[in-house]
Amino acid sequence: MKASSDAFVRRLLLAVACTTVLCLLVIAAFIFKEGLPFLLKVGPGNFLFSSDWRPDSGHYGILPMLVSSLYVTFGALLVGAPLGIAGAIFLSEFGPPALARVAKPAIELLAGIPSVVFGFIGVMVLAPIIRGAAGGPGLSILAASLVLGVMILPTIMSISIDALAAVPQSYREGALALGATKWQAVRMVVVKAAGSGLLAGTILGMGRAVGETMAVIMVAGNAVRMPRSVLDSGRTLTANIALEMGYATGMHRQALFATGIVLFVFIMILNGLASSALKRRAGKR
Amino acid sequence: MTPKVEVRDLRVFFGGEEALRGVSLDIAANRILGVIGPAGSAKTTFLRALDRMNELKAGCRTAGRVLVDGEDVYGPACDPVALRKRVGMVFAMPVPLPLSIYENVVYGPRLNGVRNKAELDGLVEECLRAAFLWDEVKDRLGGSGLKLSGGQQQRLCLARTLAMRPELILLDEPCSGLDPISTARIEEALSLLKERHTIVLVTNNTKQAARASDETAFFLMGELVEMGPTGRIFTNPSDKRTEDYVTGRFG
Amino acid sequence: MNAHRASQRVAVSILAAATFLCLAIVAFVIGFVLEKGLPQLSWEFLFTKPRDMGKAGGILPAIVGTLALSLMAIAVALPLGVGTAVYLAEYTRETRVTKVIRFGTDCLAGIPSIIFGLFGYIFFVTTLKMGWSLIAGALTLAIMVLPTLIRTSEEAIRSVPQSWREVSMSLGATRWETVRKVVLPNALPGIVTGVMLSFGRSIGETAAVIFTAGSSFRLPKSAFDSARTLAVHFYILAREGISTDKAYGTAAVLVIAVLAVNGLTYALMGGFMKRKAR
Numbered sequence: 001m002k003a004s005s006d007a008f009v010r011r012l013l014l015a016v017a018c019t020t021v022l023c024l025l026v027i028a029a030f031i032f033k034e035g036l037p038f039l040l041k042v043g044p045g046n047f048l049f050s051s052d053w054r055p056d057s058g059h060y061g062i063l064p065m066l067v068s069s070l071y072v073t074f075g076a077l078l079v080g081a082p083l084g085i086a087g088a089i090f091l092s093e094f095g096p097p098a099l100a101r102v103a104k105p106a107i108e109l110l111a112g113i114p115s116v117v118f119g120f121i122g123v124m125v126l127a128p129i130i131r132g133a134a135g136g137p138g139l140s141i142l143a144a145s146l147v148l149g150v151m152i153l154p155t156i157m158s159i160s161i162d163a164l165a166a167v168p169q170s171y172r173e174g175a176l177a178l179g180a181t182k183w184q185a186v187r188m189v190v191v192k193a194a195g196s197g198l199l200a201g202t203i204l205g206m207g208r209a210v211g212e213t214m215a216v217i218m219v220a221g222n223a224v225r226m227p228r229s230v231l232d233s234g235r236t237l238t239a240n241i242a243l244e245m246g247y248a249t250g251m252h253r254q255a256l257f258a259t260g261i262v263l264f265v266f267i268m269i270l271n272g273l274a275s276s277a278l279k280r281r282a283g284k285r
Numbered sequence: 286m287t288p289k290v291e292v293r294d295l296r297v298f299f300g301g302e303e304a305l306r307g308v309s310l311d312i313a314a315n316r317i318l319g320v321i322g323p324a325g326s327a328k329t330t331f332l333r334a335l336d337r338m339n340e341l342k343a344g345c346r347t348a349g350r351v352l353v354d355g356e357d358v359y360g361p362a363c364d365p366v367a368l369r370k371r372v373g374m375v376f377a378m379p380v381p382l383p384l385s386i387y388e389n390v391v392y393g394p395r396l397n398g399v400r401n402k403a404e405l406d407g408l409v410e411e412c413l414r415a416a417f418l419w420d421e422v423k424d425r426l427g428g429s430g431l432k433l434s435g436g437q438q439q440r441l442c443l444a445r446t447l448a449m450r451p452e453l454i455l456l457d458e459p460c461s462g463l464d465p466i467s468t469a470r471i472e473e474a475l476s477l478l479k480e481r482h483t484i485v486l487v488t489n490n491t492k493q494a495a496r497a498s499d500e501t502a503f504f505l506m507g508e509l510v511e512m513g514p515t516g517r518i519f520t521n522p523s524d525k526r527t528e529d530y531v532t533g534r535f536g
Numbered sequence: 537m538n539a540h541r542a543s544q545r546v547a548v549s550i551l552a553a554a555t556f557l558c559l560a561i562v563a564f565v566i567g568f569v570l571e572k573g574l575p576q577l578s579w580e581f582l583f584t585k586p587r588d589m590g591k592a593g594g595i596l597p598a599i600v601g602t603l604a605l606s607l608m609a610i611a612v613a614l615p616l617g618v619g620t621a622v623y624l625a626e627y628t629r630e631t632r633v634t635k636v637i638r639f640g641t642d643c644l645a646g647i648p649s650i651i652f653g654l655f656g657y658i659f660f661v662t663t664l665k666m667g668w669s670l671i672a673g674a675l676t677l678a679i680m681v682l683p684t685l686i687r688t689s690e691e692a693i694r695s696v697p698q699s700w701r702e703v704s705m706s707l708g709a710t711r712w713e714t715v716r717k718v719v720l721p722n723a724l725p726g727i728v729t730g731v732m733l734s735f736g737r738s739i740g741e742t743a744a745v746i747f748t749a750g751s752s753f754r755l756p757k758s759a760f761d762s763a764r765t766l767a768v769h770f771y772i773l774a775r776e777g778i779s780t781d782k783a784y785g786t787a788a789v790l791v792i793a794v795l796a797v798n799g800l801t802y803a804l805m806g807g808f809m810k811r812k813a814r
């Protein structure tokens with residue numbers, strides 16, 4: 001009797017464990033159900049590669065948003081990846097352990113700060129500086145890149161620190177024994193061994209940047225135009241959804257869900273890349 | 286007299302490896318069976334096969350039969366949970382649960398639904414006395430079991446097993462990490478316990494087997510080399526390998 | 537050799553500079569918000585309702601809304617998360633099913649909050665006819681925090697020594713009795729860490745909440761009322777330029793909440809690590 005009640009618990013827990021998968025499927029199903037018919041009707045080519053977004057007159061081209069999203073994402077990576085990885089290397093390889101003990105939680109704190117707060121600081125502090133120094137509207141791709149770069153720091157940094165910590169101590173000792181300086185050992189052996197982990201961190205940071213919404217809405221300017229420079233205002237895919245969801249109906253709303261599909265697919269690809277990078281690391285060990 | 290446990294062609298596989306290779310033996314009731322053999326000879330595997338603990342490990346498969354009181358432990362009708370209530374086990378490393386001394390002892394009885402405080406109190410005293418631990422801990426039954434010394438912890442584990450009132454007690458090198466005095470206490474407890482229980486004592490200390498067990502089985506590389514009355518195994522073994530091992534000339 | 541030394545010195549200096557820049561950014565973000573926001577805080581601000589669209593008065597409904605929403609989300613997600621973790625760690629070996637579950641969890645963790653917002657709106661608010669409500673927001677948030685809860689719980693469960701399980705089972709406990717009496721009590725600190733992280737995430741979430749819980753000013757009276765969280769309130773104040781002062785005040789409350797949650801988590805984790813080391 002006891003054994004059969006245990007079997008019951010096992011089945012129950014299996015059902016519970018399947019809820020995540022179920023949630024994922026339902027989310028995908030509903031986003032696709034709302035967006036896919038529209039996407040097929042307008043045609044993915046027209047949707048993705050037309051730069052004419054005027055929902056009130058039936059023009060649905062998201063190219064400007066796509067380009068802005070890419071700009072902002074790569075801008076964020078240019079800021080966040082070098083800083084995050086450099087910080088991770090310093091804290092795990094060179095800095096005193098006491099510093100790492102303080103710095104790690106401090107930087108992870110950044111991950112907890114609401115994105116709207118970052119956006120607000122961007123508006124109040126960063127935008128005026130950019131406007132003053134470089135001209136333009138201030139609220140721009142550049143501002144969004146800088147804010148997002150800071151926001152993805154904790155992701156990149158903590159995954160990088162884990163990756164570096166997973167490199168066996170013997171690798172370092174081996175290189176040092178051959179007469180390398182510590183920096184050479186780190187550069188040529190440790191960073192290389194941790195490479196796929198650093199890559200995975202960067203890709204996950206990238207996913208975070210692509211998906212971030214509220215901070216970007218506040219600082220990117222949101223103009224529906226093809227951005228010509230980083231000082232231009234731009235509207236990302238996420239911002240487009242969030243800004244227009246409030247009042248969109250009919251075709252317009254479907255177009256926003258179709259934008260959601262684009263985003264969803266993009267994120268899934270990035271996740272796949274990151275997890276295969278992490279697997280490669282696991283396989284190497 | 287029918288034996289308490291009959292083991293027939295018992296085989297245990299880990300993945301593809303056959304760790305226990307077709308062991309057959311009988312364990313008489315109210316006796317202590319000592320199991321000796323070098324490291325890796327599958328003593329632990331044999332012991333754990335008796336109460337189906339091996340199957341908690343990944344990739345483990347068991348073949349053959351183990352009859353306890355004539356009932357096949359690996360038969361479809363046998364519930365391993367019920368079996369483990371009848372068969373107590375003490376592990377090589379003392380592992381108190383992260384609970385108080387008292388709660389460690391009553392863990393099993395509570396699972397069986399014993400709620401009565403007086404009954405539990407009586408049981409705790411009885412079992413701790415039987416394990417020769419009562420005098421050392423009677424004033425701190427509420428203290429953590431983890432804070433006892435290694436020897437005390439192992440006796441706590443024995444008391445915890447006794448509280449199940451098991452018919453069969455399996456001990457896996459219970460004294461391997463203990464000093465001579467703690468070891469003597471445990472051996473003394475065992476010699477009294479065999480009046481009411483059947484005991485299998487795995488040990489890699491041949492002297493302990495010689496002192497404490499009535500019968501001795503010698504395992505080598507997953508096989509039972511020979512088994513017989515302890516006196517004969519240690520003075521006049523029939524197999525050359527047994528002789529080498531008990532006289533310390535092994536390897 | 538000297539050239540190598542020099543290049544090491546340059547490289548390490550650059551790395552150190554990057555690290556200190558990161559730390560300076562953290563200090564600036566927190567310092568800036570607290571410096572501008574703390575002077576706005578008062579009992580009145582915390583415990584009265586907003587007036588005049590939020591230009592005056594306090595943020596009481598937003599505090600209540602935030603707490604209600606976060607607690608409801610965790611109440612839904614916690615049993616699911618811990619149940620999944622128990623299944624993965626205790627009831628199965630690595631199989632195709634667990635691979636699918638892990639993959640689903642990873643994907644869910646990567647989905648951006650705006651997608652959750654879209655989904656919550658179309659599913660809970662519209663299809664299930666919950667309307668903009670605490671319950672719709674909480675269910676959406678629950679799905680969002682589920683991966684965090686699963687991961688931290690599984691890690692905590694796996695850190696419970698295997699020997700304790702064996703002892704419990706050898707004493708005739710079933711799997712489930714072992715989980716209940718030995719595994720979960722000893723995994724508790726790690727599970728609580730996951731809860732705190734989820735709580736922090738719920739407090740700060742905006743995009744998913746604004747489309748599901750709405751942004752009503754009123755104090756929510758039931759789970760089916762719309763409510764405005766602190767983050768949403770802050771977003772509206774800041775974005776619509778209603779009141780910069782009140783926005784700073786709200787931001788300070790948010791940041792203090794995040795600091796408190798993080799501090800508590802670290803205190804708990806510290807204890808947890810120490811226990812593990814023992």
Ligand SMILES: Nc1ncnc2c1ncn2[C@@H]1O[C@H](COP(=O)(O)OP(=O)(O)OP(=O)(O)O)[C@@H](O)[C@H]1O
Nearest residue numbers: 299304322323324325326327328329330331342489
């Ligand atoms: N979980 C497992 N997975 C794979 N192989 C195992 C496992 N447990 C035991 N074995 C193998 O089974 C054989 C017997 O091991 P066992 O632990 O029973 O030996 P033992 O006689 O108890 O040794 P010791 O005196 O060191 O305790 C060994 O070769 C071991 O490698």
Ligand SMILES: [Mg+2]
Nearest residue numbers: 328329330457
């Ligand atoms: Mg052994």
